[in-house]
Amino acid sequence: MRTNHTLDPAIRVEGIEKSFRDLQVLRGVDFDVSAGSIFALLGSNGAGKTTLVRILSTLLAADAGTAAVSGFDVGTQPADVRRSISLTGQFTAVDDVLTGRENLVLIAKLRHRKNPGAVADEMLARFALTDSGTRRAGTYSGGMRRRLDIAMSLIGEPGVIFLDEPTAGLDPQARNEVWHAVRELAAAGTTVLLTTQYLDEAEQLADRIGILHQGVIIRNGTLSELQQLLPPAKTEYVTKQASLEDVFLALVGDTGRTPTAEERESR
Template sequence: MTTAAAPAIRVAGVEKSYGEVRVLRGVDLEVAPGSIVALLGSNGAGKTTLVRILATLIGADAGTASVTGYDVATRSGRVREAISLTGQFAAVDEILTGRENLVLVARLRHEADPASVAEALLTRFGLTEAGDRRASTYSGGMRRRLDIAMSLIGDPPVIFLDEPTTGLDPEARNEVWAAVKELAGKGTTVLLTTQYLEEAEQLADRIAILHRGRIIVDGTLAELAKLLPPAEVQYVEKQPSLEEIFFAVVGDTGTDQAEEA
């Protein structure tokens, strides 16, 4: 008899307030190893706050959270060794070339052969020809791919992608989607926060909707689709889009007053 693998990420009853503003009001979430989970929510829903707690950047007011079995509050050093965080804006040094950015991070991660690590990642993310150009000459999609490549150095088992395609055009967004799919294909666990419903449809194994500080729905796209009435069949079957599901579950189209922290 086999037992299910322990969650790569586990969140239980997490709360966080900024002054009088309650951003997280008791969040519960589990992410299976090697899966992509999309955390959906409007601006101010608390997505970035939750990611910052999981990345040990801020502390929770209540509740517990763990990454790869390590408590984020009491074993923060071990959590940091196991994760990588890619924020809303690509954290690349534009003065350096793509290759130099990768070599620099590889040295900081104490890799034995930084040059080989950089070369392998340039190849993996389709940046070999641009490897010796300054990052300032890269397109938005190329910078984001370089940013994700940098985050993979050291083979972290868990990656947080916080709004990874913000500000990118559709072509660049597709490039990033391809990179994220490859991550999961290699066994990396990905927690993705996004406002783009199509992005969640394209990438996620499971989708969690964070609304007014709580996870109100968590499931596969097929499971979420069942929350709506059956499709009305006339000449063709019209399946509900994730956008329709999102607003049906949330109950309104407005944004929360609390700003994303």
């Protein structure tokens, strides 16, 4: 994980509360996210992760508290916040009728980018989708669709990207593809806030992890800091059996990319 982050947080959340009628979902959430880092918001279903992301992306108003993204107040400067962020929800925003390249060109035009075709080609190459760019997105695998969705979100070079359950429903190989894409985002300087209920996802990706439970962040720290909350580990000699995921990836290959048309035909 990278540790050279700027001093000013890219995301600052202080005392955020949100209720839906009699159900209090967020009870005073506080945390900061350093610029260029990956912050994982870890919690079970119904913990309030998506609600918090909707507030930070200006889609929902908080009942109390304040939040700032890229230095802009979420409540009073929503237009500035929207210009500085991108949001990838739990369900991809890909148009299945269009090709992968056409999806990217469409977004580039909507965001008034110069030379949309060149922008699309650059994103296809960045996310290892060049060989599939002329195929309809409806034929893509889950991992390819998610990578295309993230690529579409990055057009316009947002400084902060929110990924809400980015690997929900994906198989192990597709998850690894998305993980690789997320690491590349942070390596390029993008601040990533991702929500997840998968412990291994937070462990593999995050610089810092916030555990959201019953509407509050009950712990926030690096993986090492969180591990220190438990008693020291005992040294035991055990035989470790390969997991089903290990077997699956060993059999199908964990390349982190989509095979080319020639590779597929040779199989």
